[in-house]
Amino acid sequence: MYFDVASTAPLHPVARQALTAALDEGWADPARLYRSGRQARMLLDAARETVAEVIGCRADEIAFTSGGTQAVQLGVLGALRGNRRRGGHLAHSAVEHSSVLHSAERHLAEGGEVTSVPVDRHGRVDPEVFAAALRPDTALAVLQSANHEVGTVQPVAEVAALRGEVPLLVDAAQSAGRVDLPTGWSLLTASAHKWGGPAGVGVLAVRKGVRYVSPLPADEREAGRVPGFVNVPAIVAAAASLRAVRAEAERENARLHELVERIRARVPRLVPEVEVVGDPVRRLPHIVTFSCLYVDGEVLLGELDRAGFAVSSGSSCTSSTLTPSHVLAAMGVLTEGNVRISLPFGTTGADVDRFLTVLPELVAGVRAPLGLDLPAPAAAREPDGGPLVLDALGKRCPLPVIELAKRIGEVPVGGTVVVLADDEAARLDVPAWCGMRDQEYLGEAPAAEYGGDRGSAYLVRRVS
Amino acid sequence: MYFDVASTAPLHPVARQALTAALDEGWADPARLYRSGRQARMLLDAARETVAEVIGCRADEIAFTSGGTQAVQLGVLGALRGNRRRGGHLAHSAVEHSSVLHSAERHLAEGGEVTSVPVDRHGRVDPEVFAAALRPDTALAVLQSANHEVGTVQPVAEVAALRGEVPLLVDAAQSAGRVDLPTGWSLLTASAHKWGGPAGVGVLAVRKGVRYVSPLPADEREAGRVPGFVNVPAIVAAAASLRAVRAEAERENARLHELVERIRARVPRLVPEVEVVGDPVRRLPHIVTFSCLYVDGEVLLGELDRAGFAVSSGSSCTSSTLTPSHVLAAMGVLTEGNVRISLPFGTTGADVDRFLTVLPELVAGVRAPLGLDLPAPAAAREPDGGPLVLDALGKRCPLPVIELAKRIGEVPVGGTVVVLADDEAARLDVPAWCGMRDQEYLGEAPAAEYGGDRGSAYLVRRVS
Numbered sequence: 001m002y003f004d005v006a007s008t009a010p011l012h013p014v015a016r017q018a019l020t021a022a023l024d025e026g027w028a029d030p031a032r033l034y035r036s037g038r039q040a041r042m043l044l045d046a047a048r049e050t051v052a053e054v055i056g057c058r059a060d061e062i063a064f065t066s067g068g069t070q071a072v073q074l075g076v077l078g079a080l081r082g083n084r085r086r087g088g089h090l091a092h093s094a095v096e097h098s099s100v101l102h103s104a105e106r107h108l109a110e111g112g113e114v115t116s117v118p119v120d121r122h123g124r125v126d127p128e129v130f131a132a133a134l135r136p137d138t139a140l141a142v143l144q145s146a147n148h149e150v151g152t153v154q155p156v157a158e159v160a161a162l163r164g165e166v167p168l169l170v171d172a173a174q175s176a177g178r179v180d181l182p183t184g185w186s187l188l189t190a191s192a193h194k195w196g197g198p199a200g201v202g203v204l205a206v207r208k209g210v211r212y213v214s215p216l217p218a219d220e221r222e223a224g225r226v227p228g229f230v231n232v233p234a235i236v237a238a239a240a241s242l243r244a245v246r247a248e249a250e251r252e253n254a255r256l257h258e259l260v261e262r263i264r265a266r267v268p269r270l271v272p273e274v275e276v277v278g279d280p281v282r283r284l285p286h287i288v289t290f291s292c293l294y295v296d297g298e299v300l301l302g303e304l305d306r307a308g309f310a311v312s313s314g315s316s317c318t319s320s321t322l323t324p325s326h327v328l329a330a331m332g333v334l335t336e337g338n339v340r341i342s343l344p345f346g347t348t349g350a351d352v353d354r355f356l357t358v359l360p361e362l363v364a365g366v367r368a369p370l371g372l373d374l375p376a377p378a379a380a381r382e383p384d385g386g387p388l389v390l391d392a393l394g395k396r397c398p399l400p401v402i403e404l405a406k407r408i409g410e411v412p413v414g415g416t417v418v419v420l421a422d423d424e425a426a427r428l429d430v431p432a433w434c435g436m437r438d439q440e441y442l443g444e445a446p447a448a449e450y451g452g453d454r455g456s457a458y459l460v461r462r463v464s
Numbered sequence: 465m466y467f468d469v470a471s472t473a474p475l476h477p478v479a480r481q482a483l484t485a486a487l488d489e490g491w492a493d494p495a496r497l498y499r500s501g502r503q504a505r506m507l508l509d510a511a512r513e514t515v516a517e518v519i520g521c522r523a524d525e526i527a528f529t530s531g532g533t534q535a536v537q538l539g540v541l542g543a544l545r546g547n548r549r550r551g552g553h554l555a556h557s558a559v560e561h562s563s564v565l566h567s568a569e570r571h572l573a574e575g576g577e578v579t580s581v582p583v584d585r586h587g588r589v590d591p592e593v594f595a596a597a598l599r600p601d602t603a604l605a606v607l608q609s610a611n612h613e614v615g616t617v618q619p620v621a622e623v624a625a626l627r628g629e630v631p632l633l634v635d636a637a638q639s640a641g642r643v644d645l646p647t648g649w650s651l652l653t654a655s656a657h658k659w660g661g662p663a664g665v666g667v668l669a670v671r672k673g674v675r676y677v678s679p680l681p682a683d684e685r686e687a688g689r690v691p692g693f694v695n696v697p698a699i700v701a702a703a704a705s706l707r708a709v710r711a712e713a714e715r716e717n718a719r720l721h722e723l724v725e726r727i728r729a730r731v732p733r734l735v736p737e738v739e740v741v742g743d744p745v746r747r748l749p750h751i752v753t754f755s756c757l758y759v760d761g762e763v764l765l766g767e768l769d770r771a772g773f774a775v776s777s778g779s780s781c782t783s784s785t786l787t788p789s790h791v792l793a794a795m796g797v798l799t800e801g802n803v804r805i806s807l808p809f810g811t812t813g814a815d816v817d818r819f820l821t822v823l824p825e826l827v828a829g830v831r832a833p834l835g836l837d838l839p840a841p842a843a844a845r846e847p848d849g850g851p852l853v854l855d856a857l858g859k860r861c862p863l864p865v866i867e868l869a870k871r872i873g874e875v876p877v878g879g880t881v882v883v884l885a886d887d888e889a890a891r892l893d894v895p896a897w898c899g900m901r902d903q904e905y906l907g908e909a910p911a912a913e914y915g916g917d918r919g920s921a922y923l924v925r926r927v928s
Contacts (some may be wrong), residue, residue, distance in 0.1 A: 002492075002500065004492075004493075004496065007493045007496060008491065008493050008693065011487050013490055016487060020484075023480060023483075025661075027472065027473075027474055027663075028466075028774075029468075029470060029472050030563040032471060032774070032776065033765060033766065033769065034468070034765070034768075034769040034773075034775070034867070035774065036774055037774070065691050066534065066619070066664065066692065068694040069683065069692030069693065070530065070691065073680060073681050073691065077681075084640065085580055097684070098683075099691070099692075102681035102691075103681045105682065106680075106682075110895075136889065159633070181763075190692070193693060198698075199491075199694075199695040199696070199698065200691055200695040200698055202692075207625060212522065216537060216570075217537050217566035217567045217569065218566040218570075227533045227534065227563065228530065228532070228533030228563075228656070228666075229657060230661070231531075231662075231664040233662070233663065234663065234698075242552040301497060302497065303496070305497065305499060309498075310496070310498035310501070312496065312501055332916070438802050
């Protein structure tokens with residue numbers, strides 16, 4: 001079972017059919033005036049009309065890019081260049097896709113200013129808070145239509161109503177084709193392979209009148225917005241599948257919404273020490289994410305793969321960069337042991353039930369070697385014996401939190417545990433664990449104050 | 465007949481087969497660790513090995529881009545950034561592809577320095593002249609393997625031998641897959657749809673040890689060189705067709721070389737007032753370009769299209785930018801009435817003969833309304849009657865040259881004709897016409913000196 005459409009969706013049958021036909025009919029250069037070129041141009045024009053209709057804009061506002069990431073990079077940097085007269089400030093939510101964050105880093109490196117707007121525990125921005133981050137010199141605001149890691153839908157329409165003259169870019173990568181798109185945007189980006197189109201096609205829509213100056217060297221293709229030979233066959237396939245998916249979406253979304261509801265309700269009852277994250281109501285129909293305490297996400301994903309389930313994770317352990325998921329960190333939830341399920345069209349109740357059957361066994365299997373079912377907590381320490389210092393220096397997350405969970409019972413209620421750790425992820429995981437387990441996080445101190453030679457000390461008071 | 469493979473080649477049957485298979489086997493995200501992701505990764509790795517082998521480098525030196533233009537833009541701007549410590553100077557030949565020239569303009573706009581190295585009348589750089597343009601602060605030199613408009617092969621190996629420590633980027637878009645690639649480069653770029661692969665795949669090869677800093681926001685794909693989801697199916701198809709084309713090339717090149725030789729020899733005998741341009745010996749096997757005096761290129765291309773021939777042109781009249789071809793201008797040949805033939809594999813002698821049959825009629829048909837066969841030259845003017853001033857102000861090229869050709873017979877040998885014109889292309893076309901017709905170009909003066917209210921005066925002495 002492939003439960004990872006939020007990474008990429010298998011090619012839709014309509015896309016495959018359209019691609020095959022367009023490789024015959026639309027392979028020539030649409031900029032040429034001879035017959036095969038004019039034919040490619042007609043197919044390209046028709047595809048642009050289709051995409052514009054689904055997205056809700058004019059055909060001449062659509063440029064096709066080489067993918068969602070290029071659409072975001074060009075959209076963000078091009079809008080910032082085009083609106084320099086407003087100023088050099090960029091605002092975005094803290095849970096945007098990495099392509100937005102990396103574009104923001106580039107803007108910062110070039111002397112711009114950036115504000116990252118915080119989200120609540122469900123990963124959602126507050127429209128008032130977002131609007132308050134906008135300034136007279138804000139050249140661009142960026143807000144995703146829905147989050148790619150936890151499925152939370154953002155209040156784009158509310159933000160659009162409050163943004164005044166500030167241009168707003170909406171990253172619709174996870175929504176386009178699946179759900180109705182918000183209105184009120186100035187620029188919108190999307191990615192065809194997320195909706196069942198082929199790889200290699202993205203969409204950058206720029207509303208008439210929105211200032212835009214390409215950050216790339218000049219080129220006359222795609223109205224000067226996207227350089228290089230236009231990939232007509234893939235664009236034709238992308239448009240055809242967008243239309244097809246949109247037509248199927250209403251029925252499929254209702255089904256997937258129920259299946260995700262089943263996962264959201266059952267996982268916490270089947271698996272101990274688990275937290276389902278993301279907005280339970282204002283969410284995409286097909287995405288659900290949960291985090292398992294004391295679990296190495298990469299190991300769990302490997303076990304699920306062996307059991308026949310392809311799922312993804314925002315966990316530090318599966319990303320090649322080894323940094324914690326910035327989305328989960330911004331939400332203040334655990335960054336370890338994270339599993340994202342994103343269901344393709346056609347997923348059945350039986351598929352989900354099979355997943356729910358194997359998951360508890362696999363999680364238990366991953367946890368088993370950690371000895372969490374081992375001896376009950378030892379005798380409580382004297383209240384005046386001072387804090388219990390746990391030396392987790394040199395141990396990678398989630399080991400520091402596991403150590404904390406295993407040994408907090410050794411101090412009486414009201415007593416303090418100090419975790420010494422030098423894995424940066426502990427800074428997020430210890431407070432998150434405290435939030436889940438109703439323990440009190442007291443703060444951080446230099447490890448040296450508790451006998452450590454490096455790293456930090458994280459102080460926790462046992463309150464239950 | 466499609467005679468425009470230098471724009472884009474139809475999909476090679478091997479590419480289509482590989483694409484279809486890879487859409488089934490390689491659609492998943494190659495960065496994922498589950499089975500379908502690992503499978504995509506294996507296909508990607510194999511494709512990289514294949515491309516590296518054909519190009520003549522290591523697999524880990526290859527990054528796949530979204531096309532040739534992106535490969536050039538990243539290659540040029542990334543190498544300039546990476547070699548900032550050398551300095552801010554870029555050198556390139558005057559006949560590079562527009563993607564190189566536009567990247568150079570961007571470099572210039574950002575405060576860099578650029579030298580455009582002139583070419584000879586065949587469009588070829590002199591290695592000594594190119595090397596002399598390199599300086600201690602040259603951060604990058606760019607030279608194409610062969611020219612895209614006239615097929616002239618550049619002396620890359622000779623330039624590479626003289627470049628010292630200056631990094632050299634070779635744009636191999638027209639050569640990769642077709643002919644042996646030169647060695648001695650630091651970076652190399654290519655485009656799959658030029659060799660029969662699908663659109664949407666380019667190659668950026670950066671030799672180990674060559675400094676490179678991506679000009680785009682950070683992204684971990686393709687070794688940090690090309691952001692965004694990797695298009696595995698298209699890359700697999702590109703690699704498969706590269707191998708297939710390379711295997712067929714030796715036989716096909718010999719055939720196409722003969723067919724191009726036939727065109728080069730016959731066109732000047734069949735069509736009056738025509739010049740075949742580009743190096744007659746050091747050339748690609750499949751490209752030939754000629755210019756027809758007194759012909760509007762766009763009209764001729766339209767006639768050829770109606771006769772069933774899809775050909776291209778570097779002429780100002782067919783480009784949407786309405787500027788003369790910079791390649792033909794740099795060569796000092798006519799920029800008007802230009803036709804580029806680029807033969808696909810499989811073209812037969814009969815195809816070429818059919819083209820050679822229709823061409824003279826079509827050219828004659830285009831010229832007919834211009835009245836070139838009308839009255840013989842009028843009586844010669846008195847030698848002391850002063851120059852013959854032809855007022856072509858407000859007339860678009862090629863009209864000023866046509867006027868000159870029709871009326872130069874009105875002055876005696878040794879007499880002078882002054883052409884007043886305000887179309888910028890006249891500055892190139894009048895001297896080029898003089899070169900072809902063995903007349904002496906005397907230079908340019910303000911039109912006001914000869915009674916014009918705008919534009920320039922071009923002075924020609926009749927010497928034959």
